[in-house]
Amino acid sequence: MSKTKSSILSRRVGITALIVVGMTLAAGAGAYAATKMSLVVNGKKSTVEPVSIKGVTYVPIRSAAEMLGATVNYNASSNSVMITSKPEKSPLGDAGNEAIGSVNGVSITRNQLYAAMVGVGGAQTLDNLIQDELIKQEAAKKGIVISDKDVDAEIAIIKKRFPSEAEFQTALQQAGMTLEDLKKQTPMQLRIRKIIEPSVKVTDADVKQFFEANKAEFDVPEQVKASHILVATKAEADEIVKQLKAGADFAKLAKEKSTDVGSGAAGGDLGYFSKGAMVPEFENAAFSLKVGELSEPIKSEYGYHIIKVTDHKAAKAATLAEKQAEIKEQLISQKVQELSYTWLTELKAKSKITNSLKGK
Known part of the structure; x- marks a missing residue:
C-alpha cells in the first residue's frame, strides 16, 4: 500500500476525532433548516452540538467529511444529522461482517480477524502462497504431478532416518509441527526436487568419497x-x-x-x-x-x-555397497537444496508477481 493511501486510511479511521476538532473551524459548512439538532457520528451522539445562527444550523466540515468517504444525512424523525464513515472495501466481501466470536455481547467479525492476521505476518504468508503457486505452475509446465502416494512414500523415507517412531514424533514436536503439517509441506518440496533433480549429477566417485570421509556415521x-x-x-x-x-x-x-x-x-x-x-x-x-x-x-x-x-x-561396520543408494540419495538432496534458492530467485524475477500486503 502506498504512503498516500495509508494516510487516507488513517484519516478515515480517525474521522470522528477530525469532525469534532473541525467544529471550531466553520469550514465547508452545510446548512440544515432546523433550530436545534444533535450531531451523531458513527452511530454515537457527539458531545459537540451544531452551531445555530439566525435560525439556520451549520454542520462544520461536511464537505471534508464527504471527501474522506463519509456520508452526511439529516434524520427528520430524530431531528439529527448523521455522519458515518465508509469502511474500506473488505477483501472478504459481505462475509467479512459475519460475527465469528463475541465478548459480553460485542461481536468480533471476520474483517477484524483478517486485519489482525494481516498485521501479524500477513505479507509473509501471502508471499509463501505466491511462492507455492509459482512452483505449482512451473511443475505443471513440466507435467509434474504429486500424488498422495508420492507424499506417503516421502514421509516413509523421512521416518527411516529416525531410529524409532517415538524419536520421529519427538523431532516433529521440537520443530513445532504435526504429521499433518509435514504432509502439507511435502508436495512443494517434491515439486522442487522433481524440477531441479534432472540437472543434478552425482557420480559413483562422489558417493565413494563421501562414504570414506563419513564412514563412522554409517557404522x-x-x-x-x-x-x-x-x-x-x-x-x-x-x-x-x-x-x-x-x-x-x-x-x-x-x-x-x-x-x-x-x-x-x-x-x-x-x-x-x-x-x-x-x-x-x-x-x-x-x-x-x-x-x-x-x-x-x-x-x-x-x-x-x-x-x-x-x-x-551387535555393532556392525558399514560397507559402501550397502550404503551406496542411501548416500547417492542424500547427495542429490543436498545439491537440490543448494540449487533451489538460485532457481527460485530466477523464476520469481521472470514472473509477474504482486503482493499488495508488502510493507503493511
Missing part, C-alpha cells in the same frame, strides 16, 4: 531394543514387577501405568537405541540384560523404570 553401533514402564515410586514399581512375574502383559501395564506418555501409548516400546542415548542408570541396566529378561526397578532422575529388553544388535 552401526551396538544397539538394544527395549520397553519400559516408568512410575513415580519404588512401591509402585515393586508392585508392577510382581504382577509381571505372575504373568501380567507388559504392554497392557505400560499403557495403564507408565508416566512416560509417549512410550506408554506404544506399550512401553522405546525402539532401538545405542549407548549414549539414555540416562546412565537406564542404559547400564538395558545393555546388561539378555533378550526377554526383565529388570528390577531402576531409579533415575525421572522415577523408577521396569525395563524389558526385546532385541539386541
